[in-house]
Amino acid sequence: MPSEIKKISELVSSYREAKVLFTAASMDIFSLTAGKYAGLEKICSLKNLDKRAARILLDALVSAGFLKKRQDKYLNSALADKFLVVGGKEYVGNNLRYQNIIWEAWSGLDKVIKTGRPAESLMDLLANRKDFTEGYIRGMADIARKPAAELADRTETGKISEMLDVGGGPGTYTEAFLKKNPAMTGTILDLPQTLGITRKIFSSSPLKKRVRLMEGNYHKADFGKDKYDLILLSHVTHDEGPAAVGKMLKKAYRALRRGGRVIIHDFMLDPDLTSPRFSALFSVHMLVYTNKGQVYSEKEYAGMLRKAGFKNIKSADICKNMENRSRAVFGGKT
Numbered sequence: 001m002p003s004e005i006k007k008i009s010e011l012v013s014s015y016r017e018a019k020v021l022f023t024a025a026s027m028d029i030f031s032l033t034a035g036k037y038a039g040l041e042k043i044c045s046l047k048n049l050d051k052r053a054a055r056i057l058l059d060a061l062v063s064a065g066f067l068k069k070r071q072d073k074y075l076n077s078a079l080a081d082k083f084l085v086v087g088g089k090e091y092v093g094n095n096l097r098y099q100n101i102i103w104e105a106w107s108g109l110d111k112v113i114k115t116g117r118p119a120e121s122l123m124d125l126l127a128n129r130k131d132f133t134e135g136y137i138r139g140m141a142d143i144a145r146k147p148a149a150e151l152a153d154r155t156e157t158g159k160i161s162e163m164l165d166v167g168g169g170p171g172t173y174t175e176a177f178l179k180k181n182p183a184m185t186g187t188i189l190d191l192p193q194t195l196g197i198t199r200k201i202f203s204s205s206p207l208k209k210r211v212r213l214m215e216g217n218y219h220k221a222d223f224g225k226d227k228y229d230l231i232l233l234s235h236v237t238h239d240e241g242p243a244a245v246g247k248m249l250k251k252a253y254r255a256l257r258r259g260g261r262v263i264i265h266d267f268m269l270d271p272d273l274t275s276p277r278f279s280a281l282f283s284v285h286m287l288v289y290t291n292k293g294q295v296y297s298e299k300e301y302a303g304m305l306r307k308a309g310f311k312n313i314k315s316a317d318i319c320k321n322m323e324n325r326s327r328a329v330f331g332g333k334t
């Protein structure tokens with residue numbers, strides 16, 4: 001095969017491999033094949049699977065490096081053991097469950113490109129699909145631990161007593177800030193269905209007493225006046241169009257005390273909107289299931305912050321060496 005076509009043929013295999021992985025992770029196959037070899041018959045009976053279909057799927061997982069095979073028995077590779085077994089410290093299966101559900105939205109990309117609108121928006125999915133909300137919110141927590149710790153680390157928190165986490169989801173970022181500064185309390189504003197999961201996550205947390213869950217729609221909720229020292233919008237603005245982001249920033253400005261700061265933390269694009277690659281593709285991800293969402297550039301965010309009244313705008317890379325690196329843009333209320 002001529003080498004210039006290699007990229008195309010690799011992508012054809014990659015999308016097949018991705019769906020094989022999302023399916024297996026959603027069925028939690030890797031918990032059955034952890035620790036010792038599990039036979040095909042046993043896997044099929046425990047998960048109620050068709051034997052021919054399951055054999056083909058498991059063999060494809062072997063070829064992709066997620067399983068090993070001995071006769072008709074399967075065992076996790078080191079990679080699967082580390083990231084795909086429920087309860088593991090670095091488990092990312094919830095996120096893969098979410099990717100599996102959102103696959104349906106990606107299938108509608110052709111239509112979205114013509115109409116500009118997805119068949120089902122994020123709000124529809126959150127309102128109507130319980131399995132989506134759980135996978136989405138727990139999946140968010142799976143991938144948020146490292147960037148949340150780094151963002152808290154890079155933020156001066158000495159003078160902060162109260163923070164508001166707008167669209168805080170599983171509360172991973174609030175958790176990281178509260179761990180860093182034991183004098184802080186945090187409010188997580190999110191939709192009731194999301195906060196149902198957040199409540200479960202915090203039920204056994206030692207931070208529970210310092211966290212308030214505020215049910216509401218961030219488009220409509222009053223953030224209050226002169227109440228907080230820090231307001232965080234992490235991976236929230238990419239779900240919304242520029243007008244809605246602008247409105248939220250104005251509410252954030254009003255809700256901050258003088259000397260307080262807002263942080264927009266998200267994937268961001270370079271000024272010409274074509275790189276980094278992860279961000280350019282994430283923008284398509286927003287296109288397929290949000291009404292007006294997209295990935296913005298840091299320059300665009302700086303303009304929105306200035307328009308809302310913020311000064312001393314600064315920024316920082318978060319998880320700089322990772323493919324899905326993000327940026328934090330800070331704005332101050334003087």
Ligand SMILES: C[S@@+](CC[C@H](N)C(=O)[O-])C[C@H]1O[C@@H](n2cnc3c(N)ncnc32)[C@H](O)[C@@H]1O
Nearest residue numbers: 140144167168169190191194216217218234235
């Ligand atoms: C991509 S998640 C980000 C979660 C968290 N901030 C993080 O960075 O891990 C977006 C969050 O916004 C919430 N959300 C979406 N639309 C909302 C709305 N209209 N009002 C309040 N929360 C909303 C979702 O429930 C979800 O928790």
